[in-house]
Structures are given as structure tokens and as C-alpha cells.
Amino acid sequence: MTLDPSVYHDLLLSLLPELVLTGWALVLLLFVAWRHKTVRDLRVAGWLTLLALVSTAIATWWLWWNRAGVQGLVTMIAADDFRWVANWVFLGAAALTVLISFAYLEREQLLAPEYYVLLVFATLGMMVMAAGADLMVIFLGLELMSVAVYVLAGFDRRRARSAEAALKYFLLGAFASGFLLYGIALVYGATGTTNLGLIGTQVSVMSKPSVMLLAGLALLIVGFAFKIAAVPFHMWAPDVYDGSPTPVTAFMATGVKAAAFAALFRVMNQAFAHVPASQDILWWLAVVTMIGGNLFALSQRSLKRMLAYSSVAHAGYLLVAVTAGGAAGTSAFLVYVIAYTLMSLGAFAALTAKGRGGESDVLIDDLAGLAGQRPWLAFALAVCILSLLGFPGTAGFIGKWYILIAATSAGQNTLAAILVLTSVVSAGYYLPVIMAMYMKPEPIEAAHVDVRLDRWGRAAVAAVVVGLLLFGVWPNRLFDLARSAGDSVQPAATTAAAPTVKGPLEGVKGH
């Protein structure tokens, strides 16, 4: 199905998932305007949200199934497999967040169904970001997402830490948006367009990128690096992750990060693939983020903060995939984003079972002896942790392996070596979680009696564990999907003169 965006009907069709979700968001908004008092209203809003997410996923699936594509070069909206897969990641992260939010909101007395409305709008913003083939669209999506998430971060308004998190996130986020916007303006000044494809064409015919373009690029990267929490723009992340309600943290660490990455990926791959400086900046960003994230995480004793820093480290791994670029880099990026979303959400979901009042005071050692009392929960958390560590048999390993293949095939052997060495460092903070759960005795009798997940939380965790193990052993279908998505986001065709690194996954024949 080829869509022509100059035709009104086709334009709407290419925006179908976004329109569906917007419709649902309005329905939800109406609903919570009428009913927002009781626990029951909250639950209904949650179910409506799930329905919204599922129907949007189906709309996305429909476009994917019909191989929707956009005709012509100058479009503001991309319609490619990359966007569909990214949409599924966002929707999946949002759905899992809803599942763990049911019990959490009731337990923490956050009885405001607006929570779900904000969640839906944030998801919508993410989808717009992944769809944007124009810097303006990406910026719109980013703002839509960010504003909703600022509010979500401060949703537990009776707790000072939550308010602090929201304020900090808002102030720094506003700065980052400013940087991004300034970057867009400078790029526009240098190339005369905000369309990614056109920028790519312009850049490829430039003999030497102008200073204005480079400055714009640098500011763009700063803006995105803030959202993905790459070192040295990560300072906000631990405090904000720590202060926000845990389901929101899970959503921020997965969905928000994935969206910012998707946009960054598209911008780098389609607009700036032929600016050598962008490679260098990303290379350094990846190295510093991997080393910094892992070293900072090493000294954390609070589980939530440790996971926050570990998400910084994982941003570094994802940056390796972005730096590698090419079809293999894109596929590796998608596979890792999917794996990371699952394992990170699973870990945060398990944390909601243990903690009370925001969970920021749950130390890693507080999990001591959990395996004896809650064997299934401990097992699930152990699987998530091992996957975060990149252990074979889990999706985290497959993702890491894919990134390593992409990096080595792009000639980035040093980057690959740094990735594995920092992974060894990460064992230093992941293993203590497993050690505490399995190898230490309970500190006091019945220390874990009130550790429990409700049935939806359990369903979310179980889905995560099954997904991690399944993709860890049998990733074939995931690869097919990631590969076709990877092929769809390539630099503009006019730049074919530049040598592209042949990925290892093209023309693979069975031995």
C-alpha cells in the first residue's frame, strides 16, 4: 500500500495509529472528567487505557501488514517498518506500565485517573517522535511526551521527592528542549530545510559541513542526549527516577528512552549519516556513557537508584548501535530496545512489590532471603537481572550480541571491546541483587510477608520473563522483524556513492 501524503485521505491513513490513540485519549479525558472519585473509576480508566493501547497496536499492525509506505521524498511523516516496530515497543511499555499501575496507584493512594490520560498522551508523543521525518514533527512529539511525563513524575504530589523529581525534570527538560530547538534552527539555517531526507541530500553534496551545521548538529545531539540520559547529560536521571512513582520510572526508563533513541536514530541515519563529526560525537558519547553509567551504578546501594544508573549504562550500549549505524546497527538497536524494555520494566515491576512509599529506600540488601519466601518473584527478578547483565539464554544476551556484531562489522572493534569490558563491571552491581535474594539469610523473621504483586502485576512480570527467555533461545522471528525494519531506515538514495559498510546480515546463507 503506497500512500501519497498530498492526498488528504492518504495522509490520515498514514497517521492512523496516532489518530486512533488520540481518539481514545479524548474518550479517556471525557471519562475522567465525569468520574474520578472512586477506586472503581480508576480501574475502569486503566482498562480503557489498555483497550486504547491494544487498538492502536492493531492499527499499527494493519499498516504493517499492508506494507504501508510513503511515496515521494518530501514528507513530514515516515511510514516504514522502523516506525511500526518502535510503536509496538512504546505501546508494549505503556501496557506493561498500566498493568503494574493498577495495584500501585491504589496502594499508594494516588486515586486520580488522570494518570492514565497522561500516560496515553505521553505514548502518543512517542509515536509521533518515531514517525517524524521532519525535525519539527519530532520536536512536537518530544514536547507532547515530555510535558505529560513531567506531570507523571510529580504525580505523587504528597511526597516531596516526587515533587522534586518533577521540578528537576521540568527545568532541565525545558533547557534540553531549548537546545534541541536551537539546533533545529541552526540546521535549518545551514540547509534551508527541516526535512530529514532533504537535509541528508544537502549534507551529502556539501564538500565540507559548515560551522553552522556542525553547531546545529551538536545542539541536536545535546538535546537528545538529555532525553536518553547519556553521560554527561544524565545528572537528572537518578534523582528523577528515584523520586517518581515506580511505574512512572519504569515507563520513563523504557518508553521515553526508546522514543528519544528512535528519533535520534532517524535523525542521525537519514540526515547526518555523511557528517563524519556526528560519528565522532556519538562514539565519545557512547564510550563515556558506558563507562560512566556502569561506574556510577557500582556504588549504589538503593535498588531503584542502581536501576536508574544501569539504565544510563544501557543507553551507552544503545549508543554503540547508533554509532555503528547501517542496516545491522538499526536491527541491533531495535532488538536491544525491545529486550531492554522488557527486562527493565520487569525489574521495576518486581521492585514495586517490595517497596512502599516510592521505593527509594529499598536497599539491595533488603532483598536478602527473598528467594526463600517468594521464589517466583525472586526468579523473575533474577531473570531480569541476568538479562540486564547480558547472560546467554536471555534476550539481553541476544541484544548485546547483535550490537557487538553491528559494531565489529562497522569496524568499531574498540567500541565492542569497551562494551564487553563495561559489561564485566556491570556484574559488580547486578550480581549483588541475586546474591542478596539467594545467598543471604532473611535479616528478620518474616521480612518479606508484605511483598506481593496483584494478579495483573504478576501477569506483567510473567509476560516479561517469558518474553526474555523466549527471545533468548529463539529470537528468529524477532530478527526477521528487526531486519526488515532496519532496512527501511537508510540514508537517502542519492548518497549511494559513499561507501557503506556491508552488514553481516545481508545475504546470509545457512552454512
Add this chain to the structure above:
Amino acid sequence: MYARWVLTALLAWPLLAGLMVLLLPARLAKYVALAASLIEFAISVPLWWTFVPSGGMQFVADQNWIAAWGIHFTVGVDGISLFLVLLTTFLMPLSILGSWSNITEREGGFYALLLVLTTGMIGVFVALDLFLFYVMWEVMLIPMYFIIGVWGGDNRLYAAIKFFIYTMFGSLLMLVAILVLYLHAGRATGVYSFSYAHLLSQVGQLGPVAWWLFAAFFLAFAIKVPMFPLHTWLPDAHVEAPTAGSVILAGILLKMGTYGFLRFALPFFPAVALNQNVQLVIVVLSLIGIIYGGLVAMVQPDFKKLIAYSSVAHLGFVMLGIWALTLQSVQGALLIMINHGISTGALFFLVGMIYERRHSRLIEAYGGIARVVPLFAAILTIVSLSSIALPGTNGFVGEFLVLLGSFRTYPIATALATTGVIVAAAYLLTALQRVIYNPLTDSENEKLRDLTLREIAVLVPLLACILWVGIYPKPFLRRMEPAARTLIEQMRPGAATTAGQP
């Protein structure tokens, strides 16, 4: 039929059985686990007869796994891995039987992990696809980590994390090296595959990058062996692990390192491995391992630590034999790998048994117990003598072959290594004397019980092997020879034909 499925069955059965053990009530765990491991052994035994001594891979099974990367599930054995597989299946039932009385908590988990570990270990030895090999190499890490960390001694957490991080550090760099090999072979031929044979056929044109790749493989395997400066995880892990853990660690896990050299590091990078400087470094490190390991063992007050350091020395001989690359030395190295599994395994069992009775591993806590526990003393003596390499025991055959074979390649180093045999006699005989002879001074030792029937059942098969290999090693050597010859031929074309049978 058997040839096609045996290796797959050997890999799948312990996993299945491990799951079964977890699901059944904990009090049944040890019986089910023992039965499962005996079945596993029974499946593996016909390998001994059906194996045809020739240079190639046998019992090969090949199944497409992850097509996008050209990853296959490919397994097979040759004269090098055959014995390691059999050693694994042979030691597992003994380890399980040997743990019956000392594992009293969370039995289900313990035995399930032992069974999963079996899959991992056999997987490492039979994998002919480097992805599969890497997965198995890492998979066995987790059960061992838990076995040390949950059921270990007082300092178990430290030992477990040290073991894990050391191994992971080496193996992750190996992972990058495997990927570089894979891309190199893929670019050269257009076929992207992790198959061992495919990669092996393309390593000739690597150029200088071969040095880096060799270094990465070397690090991974040298940590596992362990070679001299990288050995520090071993005493900690051995001492803190429960008996079964120590037995498997020494008996099988250490062999993964030397196996890795034989299977991957040497055939993949012959030019680097045979470089004068590399040879010098490895021979010197092996010598340091042999002599330093022995000297450190001599001053250990803790019997278990003494055995741990003796492992460093034994594996030094193996490394020397491998690098000397004569038919005798390679066969000898293979034989020491098996012997060390049997003798050191038996020593760890014996120390574990006496520890259960007296709750001390210190040598000075004992003395003169031969009068109290004569059977224990007799078996400890025989096993110690085999570890010292007394003629007539298995240890002698292996070490003699290594020394004989290595003398042609490295005369000076071999002469120095011979002193290692004397050092071994010094530390083990002294320890033996202090434990079972000498006057019986401590009254607590007068009440020791002698070996029970179960414990005898654990030790007798090991004793039988000690004598069998010691007196009639021919069946072993015959099955090893073609594989050893192939290896030497790969490394030094033309050298194998001139070397005769001893």
C-alpha cells in the same frame, strides 16, 4: 540412530531431569538426581565402544538454529572431547551421591543446578558451533556460581563473585574475538556461519589481527585453566565450594580451559601460538605454575587449599604438554586432564568426608587417624600416591608421557618441570603423614567413624579408574592418538608422521 542422537540426548536429558527434580518434593531430590545422572552415564557409556579412533568428528548432529546469523546447533566429539564427556558423566553420579549427607538445605535447587551444570559442561565439550560453545561456556557459570554462593563455606559470597567475574571477564573478550573471526570468514567467503569447521578453514589469512584474537582466546582459557598469574580465583572457589562443587570445579571445569586451547586457540592461530616469544611466555608460565603451585601447596595449613594449589601445578604440566606438541606430550596432557579429574576429585571427596565428621579442614587438626579410620587412611594413601604420580597409578602414565614428549621440544623446561614431581611428593606425603600417621594426640579424632557404605560406593569407581589407567592405559591412548595426530598436523605439518608410539 544412537550416533545421531546421543549427544543431543546427553545435553537435553540433564536439563529435563533438573526440571523434574525442582518440581518433585525436596526429599526425593537426591534419589531422582542420582537416578538421572546414572541414566546420563548409561547413555554415554556406549560412546566408548562405538567411537572409532580416527582424526575426525563423530556422532555429529546438526540443526539450524538462528538462521539470520548462520548459527547452528552442531555437536560432535573426537578423541579429545570423548574422554572429557565421559569424565563428566562419570563424575556426576559420584558427586551427587557424595553430596547426600552434606547438603541438607534446599536440596531440590542444589541437585537441579548440578544437573543443569552437566548440560553446560557437556555442551562446552561437544559444541562445534562457536555461538553454541559460547552460550554453553557461560551457561555453566550460573549453576556453579549458585552452588558456591548458596551452599558454600563462610566466605562463599566473596569466592562466588570472584569466580564469576574472573570467568566473565575472560569470556566476554573471547566473545568479541569470535565475532571478529565470524565477520572475517564471512567477508572472505560470503558465508556467514559460526561453524567450527567453517571458521577453521578461513583463519589462514587473518594477518596481524590474529595476535589480538589469540590474546582474547588465551585470556579466557588461561583464566579457566588457571595459569599462573590468573589463578587467584581458584583457591577461594575451591575452598568455599561444597564438596561436589570442588570435585566438579577441579575435575571438569578446569579442563575447559585446556580443552579450549586444544580445540580453538591452537588450531585457529598456529602461527601465533608457535611464535618463539609466545612459546617462551607460555612455557615459563606453565613452569611457574608447576613449581610455584607446588611450593605454595607445601605451606598450606588447609587441606582443601593444598589440593587447590596442587591443581595449579597439575594443569601446568598439561599446558607444557600441549605446547610441546609431540604425540606423546599431547596424549600425556590429555591423560593428565582425565587423571587429574579422577585423583583430585577423589581427594576432594575424601577431604569432604573427613570434614563432615570433624568440621575442620586444617591438617594440624588431625594426626594418627589411620588407627581410627583405617579404610579412609588406605584410600587416601592410594589417591595421594596417584596424585604424586607413583608408577602403577594413573598419574604416572600422564606425567611420564608429558615429560618424555616435552623433552624433545623444550629440554631445559622439562628438566625443570621434573622438580615439580618431587615437590608434589613433598607436599602430599608430608600432609599424608601429618593427617593419618604421626601420634594420635587429639582426643576428638579418636571418635571418628570410618567410611560408610555410601562413601565407599563413591570412592571405589574412582580407585578402579586410578588402577586401570595406571596399569593398562592403552585403550585410552589408542582413542586419543588420531586426534592428537590431527592437532599436531594442523600445527606443524609433517611433524606428526615422524613421532612414534612410545
